[in-house]
Amino acid sequence: MWDERFSDSIYVYGCEPSQFLVEQMQLLGNQSRRVLTLGEGEGRNGVYLARLGHEVHAVDGSVAGQSKALNLAEAQHVSLDYSVADLADYQFEGQYDLMVMIFCHLPLAIRTKVHQQMCEHLAPGGVIIYQAYSPWQLQLGTGGPKKREMLVELSELEQDFSALNFMTCRQLQKKIVEGIYHTGMADVVEMVAQRPLLH
Ligand SMILES: C[S@@+](CC[C@H](N)C(=O)[O-])C[C@H]1O[C@@H](n2cnc3c(N)ncnc32)[C@H](O)[C@@H]1O
Known part of the structure; x- marks a missing residue:
């Protein structure tokens, strides 16, 4: 499905980075980071992060x-x-200072495994920036998967990332206009969480 969608010559999710990612990067500051982006797609987020001077590994x-x-x-x-x-x-390797997962919707069992590896491979002090459509998005129909199990509940993030310190962990409705498949009022979960530093 994704290869077919991306065979279009236009960038279907746009070339501009995720607005949520930009907002959060402004808060995090400029220190150079080893970054892992999961479900990178056509590159809008990874390229933005590389332009900020980070070392980006996209999957x-x-x-x-x-x-x-x-x-x-x-x-x-x-x-x-x-x-x-x-x-x-996918087996994660090494440690990352920043992990980014934006609208990468996976079946629940796979998602749980990925979340676990994210926690294991996040460096002390490292941060995860995560945004996904919630199940309430099914009523809005402005983008994202149509299968409920692919959508992410806030309680799932709270549970799977409970070892981290939450800087933000919320569900909200907001306008998202990021390419032709993500356009309109959306119901999303957003998380920014940091692994505690070692003492
Ligand atoms: C809606 S697109 C979002 C792309 C990008 N994160 C963005 O915000 O523009 C979802 C992406 O997740 C990727 N994806 C979905 N399931 C995947 C899987 N099982 N393994 C690797 N990538 C996957 C797709 O190939 C696609 O690029």
Whole structure:
């Protein structure tokens, strides 16, 4: 499905980064970070982070997404390390100072495993920025999966990331206009959480 969607010559989620990501990066400040982006797609978020000077490793299952992301990176004079892999069996390696998961909707069992690996591979002091459609999005129909189990409950984030300190963990309705498939009032969950520093 994703390769087909991304075979369109336009960037279907746009070339501008996620507004939520931009807002949160402004709060986090400029220190250089090792970043992992999950479900990177066509590169809008990874390229933005690389332009800020971060070292970005992107993971996504789509070859077409990878190709568009690398073209976007080249056009904006930055580099991205982009792995094509299925998150269902992707083994995280090393530690990251920042992990970004924006509108990467996975079946529940896979999502739980991915959330667990995110916690395990987040460096002390590292931060996760996460945004997804909630199940209430089904009533709004302005983007995202149509299957309820692919949508993320706030309580799930609170539980799966309970080892971290929440800077933000909320569900809200807001206007999201990010490409042709994400347009209109949306019901989302948003989390920013930090791994405690070692003492
Ligand atoms: C709605 S797009 C969002 C892309 C990007 N995060 C953005 O905000 O523009 C969802 C992305 O998740 C990726 N994805 C979905 N399931 C995946 C899986 N099992 N493994 C790897 N990537 C997956 C898709 O290939 C797609 O690029």
